[in-house]
Amino acid sequence: MKLNRRLFMGTAAATAMLAAPTVWAQGSGRPRVVVVGGGAGGATVARYLAKDSEGAIDVTLIEPTRKYYTCFFSNLALGGFWDMEDLAHSYGALASEFGVNVVHDWAVGVDRATRTVTTAMGHTFPYDRLVLSPGIDFIDGAVPGWDVTAQNKMPHAYKAGSQTELLKAQIQNMPEGGTFAMVAPPNPYRCPPGPYERVSMIAYMLREANPTAKILIADPKQTFSKQGLFEQGWNLAYPGMIERIGPDFGGENVEVNPDGMTISIDGEEQKVDVCNVIPAMQAGKIAHDAGVTDGGWAPVNAEDLSSRMDANVHILGDAAGQGDMPKSGFSANSQAKVAANAIRGALTDARVFPARFSNTCWSLIDRENGVKVGATYEATPEKIAKVDGFISQTDESPDMRAETYRESLGWYASITADMFGVQA
Structure with missing residues (x-):
């Protein structure tokens, strides 16, 4: 039966029941x-x-x-x-x-x-x-010089909506040959391939409208999700446009100045035109x-x-x-x-039913050039544990990459219908 609130609050023994799950008593209302x-x-x-x-x-x-x-x-x-x-x-x-x-x-x-x-x-x-x-x-102070009060000058765009629109407008207004900088987040964070798909999409936009522009990534991680796939794709689709600076060259020692629109990597300051700061989460x-x-x-x-x-x-x-x-x-x-x-x-x-889990993450590198990574998981006493996984391969055919992209579109329609209860 339901625990009497006065008794709950008045006895030390009842306080220990907080850790025990509710067992609903039939007939006591919904x-x-x-x-x-x-x-x-x-x-x-x-x-x-x-x-x-x-x-x-x-x-x-x-x-x-x-x-x-x-x-x-x-x-x-x-x-x-x-x-x-x-x-x-x-x-x-x-x-x-x-x-x-x-x-x-x-x-x-x-x-x-x-x-x-x-x-x-x-x-x-x-x-x-x-x-x-x-x-x-976001974790306050994760990127020296940046906090959420600076998100209009240096957007994070990691909560979709107005931040996404703002970042896109800033990129579209970059001067010819300008520099876009990204401060990538440390692990763990939302959507591991996300920052690098973002780089791909920004490179695509710049290739069409501002082909002499440059993209600079300051990254605190030694490696990142789908790295081989992204780097091969960047070399083929956007040669010479993208530079990634990892932790061995100062990618984990970054400061930004939103008012001056500068980024400092391992003490070396650089003027940039747009800066996308994705802090630790x-x-x-x-x-x-x-x-x-x-x-x-x-x-x-x-x-x-x-x-x-x-x-x-x-x-x-x-x-x-x-x-x-x-x-x-x-x-x-x-x-x-x-x-x-x-x-x-x-x-x-x-x-x-026994707990079973799965995940797939799709990313777009260039027009109809989609890649994916995924796995299945099971519940153990310690954690949700990976059972097996898969990943797209380098040098796949254009037809396979196009099919992967189309598959991602179908998944988006399916998951949003599943979330919101609307027809896919």
């Missing part, structure tokens, strides 16, 4: 699940909980934006292949077709003792299970406020994405410290389905 964050993890878990429980679970989704722009595929908007509106999605079907209570507000507080979420507008939402899928935030703020993070990310149990600090809280997607899966939209969507099945089983006695 169990309540609150989901914070409406991206690939949050929207998916809200839809599957509402759909598969057939109304047996009261699902509330708290998301501040009425129009959600996917970060995945936003690089194609930079390259001119897509319009921004191609990335935009609404929550109408989740509410009208599946009965999700969609609340457009900021979640600003979580009280795990009383199991409530508060929002910026002063509303309080009680929960029996809480799902946090807040994405990423951590779990979204609400996960830290909820007290479920450790070292920047929120550690979870692999079998159901429940927090290792509170079994009644589940963390999905980029914010989760889960093991081997990359931080990607595909990963978040895959994790959401596992979490939804586990939560539904706990709250309604529905069957729970």
Whole structure:
């Protein structure tokens, strides 16, 4: 039966029950699940909980934006292949077709003792299970000279929408022969191939409109995802345009000056025309406020994405410290389905299936030159562990690369339909 709140708050012994998951008592009203964050993890878990429980679970989704722009595929908007509106999605079907209570507000507080979420507008939402899928935030001071107050001068564009549009406008207004600089992030971060697909798309745009321009990458990592594929593609499609400076040559010792529009690499200052700063990342703020993070990310149990600090809280997607899966939209969507099945089983006695996960990340290097990497995963007591994987090969035929790109378009239509409950 439900724990009496006064008894819960008044006894030390009951406090220890915070770590034990709720077991829903039949006949006590509909169990309540609150989901914070409406991206690939949050929207998916809200839809599957509402759909598969057939109304047996009261699902509330708290998301501040009425129009959600996917970060995945936003690089194609930079390259001119897509319009921004191609990335935009609404929550109408989740509410009208599946009965999700969609609340457009900021979640600003979580009280795990009383199991409530508060929002910026002063509303309080009680929960029996809480799902946090807040994405990423940036670590203050990660790049000396830059913080979020400088994001209009040196955009990060790692949260899609206005930042994407701003960065594209800055690149389009570069002088002839100008320099675009990117400060790449350290591991781990959202979408491991993302910065390098972005470089490809910017190089494509510059090759068409400003072919003497240069691209400079300051990178703190020795290696990066799909490195051989990107570097071969850059040499073939954009010869002489792109220079990457890794940690051996100062790529991890970078400072920026947004007012002066300069970047300093290992003490050597250079004037640039556009600078894309992608700082080090951590779990979204609400996960830290909820007290479920450790070292920047929120550690979870692999079998159901429940927090290792509170079994009644589940963390999905980029914010989760889960093991081997990359931080990607595909990963978040895959994790959401596992979490939804586990939560539904706990709250309604529905069957729970063994956790299985998968991920694929596509990247576009040049027109119809797509590459991919992916893997399957399983739950272990320690983490989500990689089982096997695949990656595109160098020197593939143009037909195969074009087919990979078309495959990525089909996946985008499929995953957004799966997230938002609309026809693909």
